[in-house]
Amino acid sequence: QQQVKQSPQSLIVQKGGIPIINCAYENTAFDYFPWYQQFPGKGPALLIAIRPDVSEKKEGRFTISFNKSAKQFSLHIMDSQPGDSATYFCAARVRGNFNKFYFGSGTKLNVKP
Amino acid sequence: DVKVTQSSRYLVKRTGEKVFLECVQDMDHENMFWYRQDPGLGLRLIYFSYDVKMKEKGDIPEGYSVSREKKERFSLILESASTNQTSMYLCASSGRDRDYQPQHFGDGTRLSIL
Numbered sequence: 001q002q003q004v005k006q007s008p009q010s011l012i013v014q015k016g017g018i019p020i021i022n023c024a025y026e027n028t029a030f031d032y033f034p035w036y037q038q039f040p041g042k043g044p045a046l047l048i049a050i051r052p053d054v055s056e057k058k059e060g061r062f063t064i065s066f067n068k069s070a071k072q073f074s075l076h077i078m079d080s081q082p083g084d085s086a087t088y089f090c091a092a093r094v095r096g097n098f099n100k101f102y103f104g105s106g107t108k109l110n111v112k113p
Numbered sequence: 114d115v116k117v118t119q120s121s122r123y124l125v126k127r128t129g130e131k132v133f134l135e136c137v138q139d140m141d142h143e144n145m146f147w148y149r150q151d152p153g154l155g156l157r158l159i160y161f162s163y164d165v166k167m168k169e170k171g172d173i174p175e176g177y178s179v180s181r182e183k184k185e186r187f188s189l190i191l192e193s194a195s196t197n198q199t200s201m202y203l204c205a206s207s208g209r210d211r212d213y214q215p216q217h218f219g220d221g222t223r224l225s226i227l
Contacts, residue, residue: 043218098163099210105155
């Protein structure tokens with residue numbers, strides 16, 4: 001049973017577009033929500049993270065929107081570039097559980113020039 | 114910067130062999146994790162360790178074991194490799210739970226079992 005459900009599985013946008021990747025969860029004990037970016041042949045790298053006490057966090061062109069009541073959060077990439085083409089994973093963790101994270105199934109993003 | 118190093122990028126082994134995957138982190142992290150990554154399935158936790166000599170099963174521990182004799186090193190062992198264990202294996206480490214620490218990943222070992 002997937003603890004964090006991620007969609008879409010793949011996404012194609014034109015350069016300059018704003019891809020949006022969504023994640024949903026049920027476990028209200030989750031207290032920390034990072035997003036990871038993974039390029040081919042590399043491990044996932046932390047991109048941006050949010051706690052549930054804020055509704056939005058921006059770092060450069062990347063924004064997380066968080067809706068605690070709906071138990072959903074999403075990643076927006078502003079002015080997307082071909083170099084953003086990668087696989088993106090959302091994750092969530094339960095506090096007090098050895099810093100274990102539950103990961104979404106991943107979204108493969110292709111930004112066309 | 115946190116560095117998590119996995120000893121092999123690619124590994125080819127035969128069915129029935131005992132396989133060792135090694136991972137070293139340089140940040141004095143308490144927690145270390147082993148995942149396998151398969152297309153469409155995301156990252157699935159095999160085992161993790163929260164201290165030296167301490168280990169806990171993850172979601173898919175069958176056919177695997179782990180060893181953590183030193184804080185910086187965490188080994189994954191395939192006791193008798195099978196073809197369904199062909200996968201990408203990722204090691205991660207993190208600081209304490211209370212500090213809102215993300216996990217930091219190595220670049221993975223792509224393992225093929227023939």
